[in-house]
Amino acid sequence: DTAVSQTPKYLVTQMGNDKSIKCEQNLGHDTMYWYKQDSKKFLKIMFSYNNKELIINETVPNRFSPKSPDKAHLNLHINSLELGDSAVYFCASSLGLREQFFGPGTRLTVL
């Protein structure tokens, strides 16, 4: 059984489009995250969210917005995609600030 799943695995799209990446965890965790990993493997936290609080990294453009329909899901919506948005996006979850469980990643390519 997959603990943290993301869809799609690959996403190729044109500049200016709007896209969403979905994430689901079946671990019963209370906190979920979105990370961006660039071509140099630098991993940057974008958002962390539990049912009480959304913490946004202040460097994340407001074109990015997390949407959580329930505790097991945290989707990432991106408006007006730009070339610099090309990266691998990882979803993760945890119970409090303990170990995080990562999804397999979504490789986004903006043309």
Place this chain on the structure above:
Amino acid sequence: SQQGEEDPQALSIQEGENATMNCSYKTSINNLQWYRQNSGRGLVHLILIRSNEREKHSGRLRVTLDTSKKSSSLLITASRAADTASYFCATDASSARQLTFGSGTQLTVLP
């Protein structure tokens, strides 16, 4: 700026040798975690060491923490080709509510 910085950036060793990776950080922490990332995959949690611990073992992994120097090391003994991956440290800073990842060490174990 990065909370955690790994050293070296890349390490290449022969199978059977030991591999040591270092992580330095800047602020006070609650705990420090190490993760492994195989190529094209999500991160996998390896070990967590709390700020009041100095050393921790898990199988062939040994982690040390020196809070006075704000540094940690990860030792992999008797390395195997399957240990080839990127290794990241992540800190749970006392003032923050999320992990901050370092820049990673790319370990290559040659058969």
